[in-house]
Amino acid sequence: MFESAELGHSVYKSAYDKELPALREALLNAQFDMETSKKFPVIILIAGLDGAGKSATANTLNEWMDPRFIQTHGTDAPSDEELERPHMWRFWRQLPPKGRIGIFDGSWYAWPIFERAAGRIKNPKFDQALEEVRRFEQMLIDEGAVILKFWMHLSRLAQKRRLKKLESDPLTRWRVTERDWRHFELYDTFQEVSERALRRTSTAEAPWIQVEAVDSRYQKLMVGKTLLEQIRLRLNRPAPQPEIIQAAAALPDLDGRNILKSLDLSQKLGRPDYERELEKYQGRLNLLTRHKAFWDHNVVMVFEGVDAAGKGGAIRRITQAIDARLCHITPIAAPSEEERAQPYLWRFWRNLPRRGRLAIFDRSWYGRVLVERVEGFCSEADWMRAYGEINDFEEQIHNSGGIILKFWLSISQEEQLRRFELRRDSAFKRFKITDDDWRNRSKWDSYEAAICAMLERTSTEIAPWTLVESEDKYFGRIKILRTLCEGIEARL
């Protein structure tokens, strides 16, 4: 696979010096146009062997361009903050916003390749990890990113020569350590593992670009020119046509039944029962959050439901029971400017809790397949792919010890009207009702179809939805508290 990167590619100094000024100017201009248009981020991965000039390349790009608009990330050991979250969390934090360039020296490939080369995982697990990476990159591309993956290559002989040369010079001897030679002995294993990684993750839209790393002028020019060309291509690309997704059409409705209509909304709980149960479950929840095993986990709660279904009230009954320092509520409204410059899942990733903590999302990533779908804020292709992206997201939370509980609060159309009128007429609840609420209400049927599709496609074995009959607030709140306690207990 690496044959083409072992040909002794090189560029004469005179040619290099002649080309460089124009290239740097063009790169700066391209960067300026990117920054102005704010249409897409560029994500540059620099991977490959130790000693193949990875960090030198990153530094060169920073030198050639305006470093204020470039973020460069190494792969240091993860921080304790990072260790307590899904493996990909650190990379989500580091994603460049639209208009900017992010350089990853190492990146999401480092860990799987290293684990496989060290023999700590076998091919099935390795492929699983590579597939996670492939899906992640596909999502970035679908969200508009340009991804450039450079693989810096040295032949066995070339690497040996380089190490020897560094060692023989008193000025550079310190750069060659025991560890470098130990790694060198793994050369063949590392190549074999890398070939598999490259083969499985070289896609049409984000192929690997192999760069021979013997001659640094060649290496730098190659990276610089490729980068320039790709930014220009993307700037000039016409806006994509909205795709027609074959299978997106709603399924035929044959008998008028659906899961929402099947709920028994007449279920009630009397005040005295409610108060007794409330105390019981709040106490149980409090104990659970102080359980020793709880510190290996975290809880991610999602609250969705039509307007006025009682999300706020239910959330308060939970937070009342927990130490406020352990629990963070993220209310989801329109995204901030910073959030709009990122993939839509970014603002949820940034709010994932550490171990031993609870996160409550008052509305959530499901907005993508609900309001954004119904109101046409995103294309059909966008919300259709979102189901899979969301399932991937939740699987990563689950795999890192997260306990996911998703509540859909359901009320009837009549009850909603009653609550809306109450809010409108009550002085201290008036802020809770807006024109938007009335407008959403008029689209009840479209929302119902979207909700049913969401429940069907995202109620998974690792993160099932709980449907909460909330016509009676007491009944709904207790069902939520009970489900929450049982969900945590099942995992501890």
Add this chain to the structure above:
Amino acid sequence: MFESAELGHSVYKSAYDKELPALREALLNAQFDMETSKKFPVIILIAGLDGAGKSATANTLNEWMDPRFIQTHGTDAPSDEELERPHMWRFWRQLPPKGRIGIFDGSWYAWPIFERAAGRIKNPKFDQALEEVRRFEQMLIDEGAVILKFWMHLSRLAQKRRLKKLESDPLTRWRVTERDWRHFELYDTFQEVSERALRRTSTAEAPWIQVEAVDSRYQKLMVGKTLLEQIRLRLNRPAPQPEIIQAAAALPDLDGRNILKSLDLSQKLGRPDYERELEKYQGRLNLLTRHKAFWDHNVVMVFEGVDAAGKGGAIRRITQAIDARLCHITPIAAPSEEERAQPYLWRFWRNLPRRGRLAIFDRSWYGRVLVERVEGFCSEADWMRAYGEINDFEEQIHNSGGIILKFWLSISQEEQLRRFELRRDSAFKRFKITDDDWRNRSKWDSYEAAICAMLERTSTEIAPWTLVESEDKYFGRIKILRTLCEGIEARL
């Protein structure tokens, strides 16, 4: 995940009888339009629990439509022919051509789900298998297919009731066996495994469609109406815009070097040496094909190279050494009508050898990224995705015991001209030179870029390319024979 398919969906007999005639007529019309336009195949998967009406559904579709244009496949135990080839071979054989409908009762999901439910594989291997399936379906979609995946669902209770009911009637008692009850005990395991499978393979373009299987009228109408709608949608879809692939642009050429130019074409072998070596390697090859361990493997040889590079001569030196009954040569020219109605890889799949056999492809699937790319016979997006598809294809051959040897025969432009002129002027070789050859020759540089990209992206650790310096025919032939012998020996 299956909540929406446990609601007791049903359709009254009167409503069913009223709808049916119009639906059947519309389905027949749609089928006729499909058959006439020959633009795309429809692939219907019917999966789910035993006893959930899978075969009844398949039979109904055959009854409602014109069965001459429908092929229905069950998942019987694989034949010995099938066992000796990659797992997916049987499904490739069964793919419907454009214009037709193929119904798979069981399909490529049956094996992984069954193996996982029986505990014979764990999640990483299961995910690997599902990922193979996902890639396969993506390829079918990219090649134009409509894929409809129906999951027939019964709740635990509903399945128990159904089995009891069948048992209690003397007329249907025979349908319930020991095995059915044994499977029923695995219900929960099977559901859990199925949920994982559905979650990981429900994509935007081929989502799973869950159908509650309690009421057979509901079930049939649901499948029939969905099928009708999807065929109509596809018939009315405008021809897709050619996509612009971000990363497809050729990499910058900085120093004029490439892997083809780096070959030392001056390498020669004298006649006496050639004859001695020829005899040696032909003998060794013959012994290898009669080795006991050879019967667990097969050999797939690919010959590519510019026109007049000596492919035919090299192939003859191989076949001379082998029992002709063991070896099959597939010369690749323009595809037949039947082949054009299938994904481009289909005609290669159909020619994969059984165990203990050798297959020689004189030109191959690499035409996709060579002639089809250069001549513009397929779009940029098509040949860009082909690298990955080809690697997947070869991996499946490799994993089922195949030994893949790929030879690129290289000669200089001058040598090609000399051979062309020789052919033109020689009476008995004149048939070997056509106008096409002269035209291809004029595109030497475009071909060179395509060849280099091909070598870089498809020379993998499981199926590396061998570059053969063929300026001197003797040298080239011996290199091929030696590589072939060593390749087989390494695997036995």
